[in-house]
Amino acid sequence: xxxxxxxxxxxxxxxxxxxxxxxxxxxxxxxxxxxxxxxxxxxxxxxxxxxxxxxxxxxxxxxxxxxxxxxxxxxxxxxxxxxxxxxxxxxxxxxxxxxxxxxxxxxxxxxxxxxxxxxxxxxxxxxxxxxxxxxxxxxxxxxxxxxxxxxxxxxxxxxxxxxxxxxxxxxxxxxxxxxxxxxxxxxxxxxxxxxxxxxxxxxxxxxxxxxxxxxxxxxxxxxxxxxxxxxxxxxxxxxxxxxxxxxxxxxxxxxxxxxxxxxxxxxxxxxxxxxxxxxxxxxxxxxxxxxxxxxxxxxxxxxxxxxxxxxxxxxxxxxxxxxxxxxxxxxxxxxxxxxxxxxxxxxxxxxxxxxxxxxxxxxxxxxxxxxxxxxxxxxxxxxxxxxxxxxxxxxxxxxxxxxxxxxxxxxxxxxxxxxxxxxxxxxxxxxxxxxxxxxxxxxxxxxxxxxxxxxxxxxxxxxxxxxxxxxxxxxxxxxxxxxxxxxxxxxxxxxxxxxxxxxxxxxxxxxxxxxxxxxxxxx
Numbered sequence: 001x002x003x004x005x006x007x008x009x010x011x012x013x014x015x016x017x018x019x020x021x022x023x024x025x026x027x028x029x030x031x032x033x034x035x036x037x038x039x040x041x042x043x044x045x046x047x048x049x050x051x052x053x054x055x056x057x058x059x060x061x062x063x064x065x066x067x068x069x070x071x072x073x074x075x076x077x078x079x080x081x082x083x084x085x086x087x088x089x090x091x092x093x094x095x096x097x098x099x100x101x102x103x104x105x106x107x108x109x110x111x112x113x114x115x116x117x118x119x120x121x122x123x124x125x126x127x128x129x130x131x132x133x134x135x136x137x138x139x140x141x142x143x144x145x146x147x148x149x150x151x152x153x154x155x156x157x158x159x160x161x162x163x164x165x166x167x168x169x170x171x172x173x174x175x176x177x178x179x180x181x182x183x184x185x186x187x188x189x190x191x192x193x194x195x196x197x198x199x200x201x202x203x204x205x206x207x208x209x210x211x212x213x214x215x216x217x218x219x220x221x222x223x224x225x226x227x228x229x230x231x232x233x234x235x236x237x238x239x240x241x242x243x244x245x246x247x248x249x250x251x252x253x254x255x256x257x258x259x260x261x262x263x264x265x266x267x268x269x270x271x272x273x274x275x276x277x278x279x280x281x282x283x284x285x286x287x288x289x290x291x292x293x294x295x296x297x298x299x300x301x302x303x304x305x306x307x308x309x310x311x312x313x314x315x316x317x318x319x320x321x322x323x324x325x326x327x328x329x330x331x332x333x334x335x336x337x338x339x340x341x342x343x344x345x346x347x348x349x350x351x352x353x354x355x356x357x358x359x360x361x362x363x364x365x366x367x368x369x370x371x372x373x374x375x376x377x378x379x380x381x382x383x384x385x386x387x388x389x390x391x392x393x394x395x396x397x398x399x400x401x402x403x404x405x406x407x408x409x410x411x412x413x414x415x416x417x418x419x420x421x422x423x424x425x426x427x428x429x430x431x432x433x434x435x436x437x438x439x440x441x442x443x444x445x446x447x448x449x450x451x452x453x454x455x456x457x458x459x460x461x462x463x464x465x466x467x468x469x470x471x472x473x474x475x476x477x478x479x480x481x482x483x484x485x486x487x488x489x490x491x492x493x494x495x496x497x498x499x500x501x502x503x504x505x506x507x508x509x510x511x512x513x514x515x516x517x518x519x520x521x522x523x
Contacts (some may be wrong), residue, residue, distance in 0.1 A: 034074030101137025127151030275312025348401025
């Protein structure tokens with residue numbers, strides 16, 4: 001196979017062949033592949049109870065297995081905690097450990113502090129056993145020093161496929177290769193030499209075309225995932241990804257892996273994998289982990305046609321943008337079996353959307369919701385509060401958007417400055433000691449917005465209640481629903497009236513907006 005042959009011949013030429021190995025001889029390595037996202041360490045996500053297998057991690061496992069190595073997997077997702085890793089490491093007895101975080105899990109992009117701590121603990125255990133350790137992920141790309149200090153031998157910067165293949169290839173032909181020779185001349189890695197970090201960044205590169213294999217689904221304990229989904233929700237969901245990367249340039253979006261590059265699988269290949277999952281594991285639902293699913297309406301149409309011919313369609317959920325949802329796209333998504341879409345709405349204020357470089361218009365959000373809803377596709381909005389420069393009238397505009405568009409669900413967060421983003425550079429001087437959330441429910445402001453964290457939490461709660469109340473309307477009497485709306489309006493008015501106690505020096509005068517904000521919203 002081309003990937004294996006190319007990497008092996010290059011490695012043997014580059015690292016020096018020990019006398020006991022002939023040119024081209026194959027020395028199989030025992031490699032343990034793992035990640036550090038423990039669902040139990042994120043209280044909000046554990047209570048939510050929607051675990052998904054680590055796609056990028058099992059893609060790497062498939063790649064290394066194709067290269068001829070013996071692969072084991074440590075899947076942290078449903079483990080009790082980092083203490084479970086000790087037994088897994090002992091049983092695997094690997095020559096190499098590759099901690100490859102799941103780039104498709106948006107929570108890994110947030111670089112949660114508790115997950116970094118877990119990763120460093122596991123790295124330390126592997127290092128104590130004398131194992132070679134390679135680390136890759138968003139947090140490691142941003143802050144490789146933390147992982148090197150924990151004991152990692154090499155940190156891959158970005159996706160790191162080329163560097164990983166080269167490092168494994170050199171060990172394949174000489175397991176005893178010294179550290180300096182092992183890492184010499186390989187771009188895109190960070191390592192520690194004489195207590196100093198040496199790093200060669202190569203900039204964001206397109207997704208590596210060699211990573212096209214079907215993930216190593218067989219290495220997972222699928223039944224543990226099924227059991228939790230069935231217990232918590234009464235159905236079973238798995239995940240897939242049709243693409244890697246995102247071509248859009250929102251100021252706040254961290255892209256340490258692919259930058260603004262975007263690579264899409266063929267519609268035929270994607271349909272074949274969904275059919276395989278349906279026949280092998282019988283999921284009731286699929287979560288499409290792409291940053292932007294589909295993108296081109298012709299691709300989605302072809303995807304739908306392949307699924308129809310193979311009877312492989314499973315109801316699925318996607319993430320997308322409002323400006324991509326034309327009438328044709330809504331039809332194609334419906335034909336393919338899309339049951340739910342999540343749109344990055346972010347704000348109901350056009351001023352804030354423009355400051356984010358979002359590239360969408362508020363009317364597009366409303367139109368997308370209507371087009372999808374008319375075809376029976378549920379719509380969720382991602383909402384972001386507290387972006388730099390956002391004021392009270394902008395928050396009220398977001399409330400009005402939620403009222404007018406009436407999404408079926410919302411996800412609310414506050415703006416989160418991550419290294420490598422334009423937004424981070426804008427607020428970097430304001431950041432204190434807290435640079436990452438501990439878990440996904442932290443919702444703490446890490447820069448100086450117009451209001452304090454408590455105010456944004458209260459806004460979040462009222463927005464959620466507004467959506468919940470609207471969803472319950474068909475089951476309520478007209479009188480009861482009217483009373484509930486009035487009560488919610490009263491709570492909004494009370495919050496706005498008390499905004500001054502939450503205001504920071506970055507808030508402008510709310511006098512011009514308070515009268516507007518106090519108007520009844522009718523839920």
